Amino acid sequence: MDSLGPGNSSSASEPGRARARRLRTPAILYAIALLVVLAFLFALGNRNFLSAYNLNTIASYAAILLVVGLGQMCTILVGGIDLSVGGLMSFISVLFVVTVKVIGFWAFPLCLVTGALVGYINGNILTRIKIPSFIATLGTGGILMSLALLVSPLPVVAPAALYGVLDIVNGSFLRVGNLLVLTLLIFVVYYILLRFTVSGKSIFYVGSNITMSWMSGIDITRTRNLAHILSSVGASLAAIFLSCGQYGGDPSLGKVYILNSIAAVVVGGTALTGGTGGPVNTLIGALVLAVMENGMNVVGVNAYFQQSILGAVIIVSVFLTFDRTKVSMIK
Amino acid sequence: MTTEKKEPMFELRGITKSYPGVVALDAVDFVVSPNEIIGLVGENGAGKSTLMKILIGLVQPDAGTLTLRGRSVTLKDPADAMRYGIGMVFQDGSLVPNLSIMENLFLCHEIGFRKFGFLSRRAMRETARGMLERVMVSEDQDTRIAEVTPAVRQMVEIARLLWLSRLYGQANPILILDEPTTVLTEGERDTLFAILQSIKKEASIILISHRLQEVVENSDRIVILKDGRNVTEMPASGAQITDIEQQMVGHAFTADRYLEDEQIVPDDEEKVLEVQGLAKRGAFEPISFFVRKGEIVSLVGLVGSGKEEVCRCVNGLAKADAGTVILGGKKLTPGSPSDAVASGQGHIPIDRRSExxxxxxTVAENVNLLVLARLRSGLLVSPARERNNATQWIEECRIKTPSAGTLCANLSGGNQQKTVIAKWLSSQVKLLVLDHPTRGVDVGAKDDIYRLVRKLARQGIGMLVMCDTLEEDLGLGNRMLVMKDGRLVGELDCPPKRKPSPKDVIGLIV
Structure with a gap:
């Protein structure tokens, strides 16, 4: 968390300047306040919550959520949703471990390209076959889930000889885990892409008003395809990171990330209606969820009770972060 | 009831309704007597629809009294108005396409057909048959609404209103028909009026129509509104269409509202837009015209004349069946808005909020939409250049906004419109299609928009405009193209200070 904290606050205020007068900034402050309050409460409950070891645990979990969440955010911003991230993560996880045995380092680019291809397919089912992304990705997600089981019905373990390759993710740099460094890098890339490139900005326009975008000459097919590619690449990266971390692939690894990635996005204040929100929101969302999940275990909340608290926190944080003035009718 | 001296049945007195920046109705009186057909006419924006919305309880007046059958009433909502026997047949229909004729007829009011807790379809069927006979609908009751013609839909709506008023025990209901004939064929139109004449025996009908001929022929009394005020009313028998037109269009122009002094003489040489033999089946016949550099061409015609479709084809929003659109010497790909935009065509849509x-x-993000690629330094879009571009155009177009970072949703209609214009201006368009640029815009912003339009012309931008009123079309345009029934029927020069009068043009349009 320490390594992400400073990165967050500087990037939040820096490029946020142009929209400083938007209502979004105070909303984010609310979310940060919520984060601080949660951390404070958990620290009261158990001093070890703020130990370096535990903070690292939180950061690692938040990193995975953030990477898949950043991708999910792109499809939500463009006005859709990506339910295939779960199936894709499972598939990439086993594909990565199986191929890394054969081709070593090249499994990384192979899995990323595979992921991008899945995103391109998802996008085209939406834009050319014209099936809503909710249904399109529900379908491809199911296909990918079973593909994962076909590749390997049981979890596969990466042989110790390959730990060197996996150290790309598992190693550390100046005492900061590579996972966190890579995640920060991915965050910056998504940030720049969405805020400072024409294609990325088009995602916001299309999500905000697709008819207007079409009439203004924005290539809405390309933009929506791009959003889906970004989503699938994010999910693939997260799957690779997870598989490296647990030294093995798991064909059921992705399931929990379907809803968790959506939760991370909306908890940060990105609207499901599209067009409003952004990477900083998702960063906050991922942190809130990670702190909650970890904190409740650390202070020993009854496991059966945890989901209800998490549910309540999701509702409260969306209440705090979501700017209702931008949406005329809440559906 | 017979046709002796009629007591007014529904009386509206001193109705006033204002919206921010616009007085839609200013102390309007409107009286409905039993068993009569009232023709309500006026230009767009004269206040007809606001008055009707008040009549059916959709809008509450700021001032004025409503007296129904001798008693003062307030109409809370359309359901309330229906209980008093007042209902409206909407232009775009208000039936559920996926349900059958019978189901639509009784929608939400089926409770009366309950028998032992279930709905008796037989009873419904019988009542439906009776109601449908009244309006001469011969279609099977189980046909889905989506499958019948607009004419039948209209009849079903009328039958529904009649049945509802009977259900609520209201003798002599008031039926409001908003432009009922625009979607009808000649034959269907005659049938409609025949039915209306027979329904008149048990109801009052308010007919809103731009087709003055049919208003004069079919109504008993004609009420004319202009700029939210009563102008006059007259018995329909013996009324002259030219007289009504004059009353509708009203006063002479106030000073130089449309800045005719600034109207430029376009360069004859350079044509920005050339349309050759453009045609779309069912919408318009082959049409050819051009727009010169810096020229404002207004395209006029009634709803259904095909002018909107022509513009959609020029914009690439719709695909024409034949013909070509040439913009700045380049042939456009049909049905591709992105090609049209890339070739330098802009489009100010009628519905700025959704299109x-x-x-x-934010205002800045909207203004910068088209020029992001130009605002790059290196590979990335530069926030500083974004800010500068937005600020420049906000000033240029006089957009009144607290800051460039204000959300567009928080601006007034006029300033939203100016934002749309700013967006296209910053992209250096060659041709701008303005679809009702002053619709729903308050008076001050209207003048700003006229000023902008003149400025654009001076910069050499060619414009194709469709305005809210004929006066506006005449005032702004260098030239006017008149369309009727999908054909180009006239072309008039509109030189400054020697503009044709609206009266000259209405004859061509109607």
Whole structure:
């Protein structure tokens, strides 16, 4: 968390300047306040919550959520949703471990390209076959889930000889885990892409008003395809990171990330209606969820009770972060 | 009831309704007597629809009294108005396409057909048959509404209103028909009026129509509104269409509202837009015209004349069946808005909220939409250049906004419109299609928009405009193209200070 904290606050205020007068900034402050309050409460409950070891645990979990969440955010911003991230993560996880045995380092680019291809397919089912992304990705997600089981019905373990390759993710740099460094890098890339490139900005326009975008000459097919590619690449990266971390692939690894990635996005204040929100929101969302999940275990909340608290926190944080003035009718 | 001296049945007195920046109705009186057909006419924006919305309880007046059958009433909502026997047949229909004729007829009011807790379809069927006979609908009751013609839909709506008023025990209901004939064929139109004449025996009908001929022929009394005020009313028998037109269009122009002094003489040489033999089946016949550099061409015609479709084809929003659109010497790909935009064509849509703006985004983001690629330094879009571009155009177009970072949703209609215009201007368009640029815009902003339009012309931008009123069309345009029934029927020069009068043009349009 320490390594992400400073990165967050500087990037939040820096490029946020142009929209400083938007209502979004105070909303984010609310979310940060919520984060601080949660951390404070958990620290009261158990001093070890703020130990370096535990903070690292939180950061690692938040990193995975953030990477898949950043991708999910792109499809939500463009006005859709990506339910295939779960199936894709499972598939990439086993594909990565199986191929890394054969081709070593090249499994990384192979899995990323595979992921991008899945995103391109998802996008085209939406834009050319014209099936809503909710249904399109529900379908491809199911296909990918079973593909994962076909590749390997049981979890596969990466042989110790390959730990060197996996150290790309598992190693550390100046005492900061590579996972966190890579995640920060991915965050910056998504940030720049969405805020400072024409294609990325088009995602916001299309999500905000697709008819207007079409009439203004924005290539809405390309933009929506791009959003889906970004989503699938994010999910693939997260799957690779997870598989490296647990030294093995798991064909059921992705399931929990379907809803968790959506939760991370909306908890940060990105609207499901599209067009409003952004990477900083998702960063906050991922942190809130990670702190909650970890904190409740650390202070020993009854496991059966945890989901209800998490549910309540999701509702409260969306209440705090979501700017209702931008949406005329809440559906 | 017979046709002796009629007591007024529904009386509206001193009705006033204002919206921010616009007085839609200013102390309007409107009286409905039993068993009569009232023709309500006036230009767009004269206040007809606001008055009707008040009549059916959709809008509450700011001042004025409503007296129904001798008793003062307030109409809370359309359901309330229906209980008093007042209902409206809407232009775009208000039936559920996926349900059958019978189901639509009784929708939400089926409770009366309950028998032992279930709905008796037989009873419904019988009642439906009776009602449908009244309006001469011969279609099977189980046909889905989506499958019948607009004419039948209209009849079903009328039958529904009649049945509802009977259900609520209201003798002599008031039926409001908003432009009922625009979607009908000649034959269907005659049938409609025949039915209306027979229904008149048990109801009052308010007929809103731009087709003055049919208003004069079919109504008993004609009420004319202009700029939210009563102008006059007259018995329909013996009324002259030219007289009504004059009353509708009203006063002479106030000074130089449309800045005719600034109207430029376009360069004859350079044509920005050339349309050759453009045709779309069912919408318009082959049409050819051009727009010169810096020229404002207004395209006029009634709803259904095909002018909107022509513009959609020029914009690439719709695909024409034949013909070519040449913009700045380049042939456009049919049905591709992105090609049209890339070739330098802009489009100010009629519905700016849903087609012109990203309301949830800031003024700056909306203004910069088209020029992001130009605002790059290196590979990335530069926030500083974004800011500069937005500020420049906000000033240029006089957009009144607290800051460039204000959401468009929070601007007034006029300033939203100016934002749309700013967006296209910053992209250096060659041709701008303005679809009702002053619709729903308050008076001050209207003048700003006229000023902008003149400025654009001076910069050499060619414009194709469709305005809210004929006066506006005449005032702004260098030239006017008149369309009727999908054909180009006239072309008039509109030189400054020697503009044709609206009276000259209405004859061509109607």
């Amino acid at each position: 012109g703006l990203a309301l949830g985004m």
